[in-house]
Amino acid sequence: xxxxxxxxxxxxxxxxxxxxxxxxxxxxxxxxxxxxxxxxxxxxxxxxxxxxxxxxxxxxxxxxxxxxxxxxxxxxxxxxxxxxxxxxxxxxxxxxxxxxxxxxxxxxxxxxxxxxxxxxxxxxxxxxxxxxxxxxxxxxxxxxxxxxxxxxxxxxxxxxxxxxxxxxxxxxxxxxxxxxxxxxxxxxxxxxxxxxxxx
Numbered sequence: 001x002x003x004x005x006x007x008x009x010x011x012x013x014x015x016x017x018x019x020x021x022x023x024x025x026x027x028x029x030x031x032x033x034x035x036x037x038x039x040x041x042x043x044x045x046x047x048x049x050x051x052x053x054x055x056x057x058x059x060x061x062x063x064x065x066x067x068x069x070x071x072x073x074x075x076x077x078x079x080x081x082x083x084x085x086x087x088x089x090x091x092x093x094x095x096x097x098x099x100x101x102x103x104x105x106x107x108x109x110x111x112x113x114x115x116x117x118x119x120x121x122x123x124x125x126x127x128x129x130x131x132x133x134x135x136x137x138x139x140x141x142x143x144x145x146x147x148x149x150x151x152x153x154x155x156x157x158x159x160x161x162x163x164x165x166x167x168x169x170x171x172x173x174x175x176x177x178x179x180x181x182x183x184x185x186x187x188x189x190x191x192x193x194x195x196x197x198x199x
Contacts, residue, residue, distance in 0.1 A: 034078065
């Protein structure tokens with residue numbers, strides 16, 4: 001789905017439901033993994049390299065907290081070697097870090113977001129049960145960015161459509177309720193008119 005349709009927020013809510021805290025979500029911005037050597041960021045430097053004693057961002061977090069939610073944001077921007085690393089995780093459920101330790105991912109949830117293919121399919125993308133022809137169009141577009149081997153590793157693909165005005169107003173109401181909940185300890189309540197909400 002396009003930027004701003006709730007992909008990351010959905011992941012945060014899933015982390016809360018799965019583990020009980022949004023802090024259990026590890027978000028990796030794949031635009032920071034565009035270079036070949038970026039694999040080392042995830043698993044740690046191999047022996048003999050500067051930084052060998054430092055653990056990888058990905059493997060260390062999962063080793064310490066196996067019940068993690070890993071969000072790979074804009075996965076289409078990652079270097080092919082990084083994609084291959086995640087293919088191994090999706091295939092085997094494990095990854096070996098730079099220090100030779102095998103880290104299990106069998107209890108982790110991995111979510112990948114992508115904006116790939118949303119330009120042409122903007123009007124036809126739907127959440128959940130989109131019409132079959134339109135869904136195939138979006139999946140075909142994704143096939144231009146990802147190999148069949150990679151695509152076949154997913155348990156499911158959820159397509160997000162752009163938010164309507166009603167959706168946005170509902171989100172404003174949820175956010176206001178959250179703000180008022182935090183302000184209530186100070187006996188403060190914030191009221192916002194519909195006219196202001198619509199701006």
